[in-house]
Amino acid sequence: MKSFKPFVNLTKSEATGVYTLNSVVSLPKDYALSSIDQGLIEKDGKKIWTVTASVTTNGSTETDIVEFAVPLKQGPSEEITKVIMTVIDSSSLSTSVANTAEENRTDVNYDDAETTNP
Template sequence: MKLFKPFVNLTKSASTGVYTINSVVSLPKDYALSSIEQGLIEIDGKKVWSVTATVTTNGSLETDIVEFAVPVKQEPTDEIKKVNMIVKQALSGDSSVGNPVADNGTDVNYDDAEITIP
């Protein structure tokens, strides 16, 4: 399985308070972004909010830089201090994603969010 390490930036809107995770990832030939899901996972015994982008093969002949922004559904809590962005390859013939792991993701703390003005 290929690993697709995303570069991320977390922002928080000054007017709405909504957190958004912005991501850039380089996809090799034959891959395209197919879906984005969010959910709670546990990494090293700590709860982390995870945004998982799934990629699938599409027959493309060129490497592609993909950028996307995802409004984060989970606010920080006493237990949840980080957002984890994972880019994972879909299993062949299956669009579902297995258990995300920390090795192919990038964490960012809610406290490190950049405040944006609309």
């Protein structure tokens, strides 16, 4: 089973108030980032903003470190206090993708965001 555990850092622009989720993921040989989506989910009765990065095989023979920054469409609210970053293998059609996603995620609270200058 491949591991796609992301490392994240959440920042908030002092000038605009926009939150950005910065992520670094080490992808195994022959994988590449294919898409990034974001949206609201509900887990255990709590609303969580989630960013999902999909990876797929690309025929490469080397491990790659992928870095990307995602300006979040949703900031914190009374109900939404956490952001989850998940990396999934979109080239796999197996039923284990959901379980793998649970292992390949990192969460961060909006309160932990670093404030950045413009």
